[in-house]
Amino acid sequence: MIQYTVTVCTVGAITAILVLGVNVSWGWVGQIDLAYYAYVAIGAYAAMVLELPRAHPSPTTPNSYILGLHWPFIPSVLVATAVGAAAALVVGTIALRRLRGDYIAIITACTALMLTAVTSVDNHLLGGYIGVYGLAEPLNTALHLGPTGYSYFYLGLCIFCLLLAYLVLERIYKSPFGRSLRAVRENDTAAAAFGRNLFWLRLRGYALGGAVGAFGGALFANYLLAWNPASWSLTEVTLLIAGVVVGGQANSRGVIIGSVLIESALPQISQLFPLLTSNSTIGPSIASILGAGGIIVMLRFRPGGILRERRAIDRTGGPESLVPHVPAVSFARPTTATGVAVGTSSEVERDA
């Protein structure tokens, strides 16, 4: 039972990282990215082929993979993250030229489907439909932990990575860059009129999302010790988007809560109702059903999500009663020849 909980928590932490990435492109920039899971897969594959030793295809196992550099864990994950960002830059350069949201959704969906098709069919690129597998537990050559100890260690590692991703993204969100992205989301025409290069900002936001996705994917592959095309599909993206909608668009804490709720907690709770989960049709799809249901319910009753996006607040100004809330002019007051109101408050006199 404890081992099961550790598994659920590890996958939950990785999923939360993935949802943070979706939140960048969808919550911050406001573009629907259906290729997101492709970046997760790219990160996963990249980490695998960097860490695995060279492939030895034989007549019985004809599939093989590129590279096989036998790199250690940490540089592999870092490079996999960069590869994800680079892939997102390439796709984004095509998808974000036209600024319409539906155009982006179509291009990204096509990208995801194309990548699935290519990786499934070509046996020599990334192992075809069987995928890549046989990775040794990362870092355990040095740690020498038993299966239970190692699972705790990896859970800790994933939680640490989640925290790291959260802190890094919060910092970016609050920076001028994050603010520019939100301006683009809220009104791109006005953002352009105030000096924002829409394409370049969107592209950088998109690449950041891709990098986070690839980072999570690399962690995921290192947890599963294998990766194949069946591990990623458009359904997964929908579930991640559900995490963002339920948790609260553009609120990092909110989307972590949403992800835990939709992808970990509710499916586990649903296990308590065997009638539901033992049903051969409903059972395997319970997470998708809950995710889709969550999107509908939240959009209807609380479109901002569980935790709404926080706005920058100024508390330095002292009590608001010091400043009159209504403009300090009224219909009754006389105006000067230039049309400037003659006010009575000190503020008006100071400004006039």
Add this chain to the structure above:
Amino acid sequence: MHDGAPAPLLEVRGLRKHFGGVKAVDGCDFEVRAGEMVGLIGPNGAGKSTVVELLSGLLKPDAGTVLFDGRAIQGLPPHRIFAAGLSRCFQLAKPWPRLSVLENLLIAIPPEGKDTIWRALLTPPSRVRAAERAARDRALAIAEQYRLYPLRNDYAYTLSGGQRRLLEFARIALTRPKLALLDEPMAGVNPVLQVEIERGIRNLVEDGTTVLLIEHNLGFVERICDRVIVMVEGRVAATGSLAELRDNPIVQDAYLGVVGAA
């Protein structure tokens, strides 16, 4: 107040923009000198707003040149034109609705290349805080000047139409532009806020901004503008002070008369 004739800040030559068969702007020529406050008037459909869109880069002209501060800016993307020192407000105010008024103002402060991911990650926290405080102080000072201080923590979508206008002005004031294009700033604004907005425009001019103002309220134009440009059917029909132009038959026919050109 600005006599002598140095090179104009804005020089528009042969500007043209057709939408299918509609000749919205059709060979428009005019200039605006630094420090001037110029009104752009004309009947509905004369092409005034299209000129603003063309000048600010949101539309690309079919033909013609726009020299701004000695540089050709026609056809450049909006952010490059903004960087050159030309800001505009929108006929329909465009705040960033789900951000606070304060954030709206902070975004208006020109980023000057500081809004990058690497800067966000690598700048030491103390310097981030200092920069943020400086930006905030500047934004709040402008907020106070434009009567938005009490609203600074509200979402921009909660503002009334007139308050949104004030926010537009405050944003433009923060950009400290060389030239501000104001597209019907008085439209749909109640008389109390009209006074505020007039004051806002005067504030801009006092801060050294040249203003090109589109406005239908001729009394206001006469009060505030040094000179007006009259546009009719995509072309400049006349320029001069409004007092002179009131007697001009073209202007009377097209604009001041009962029958519009449209």
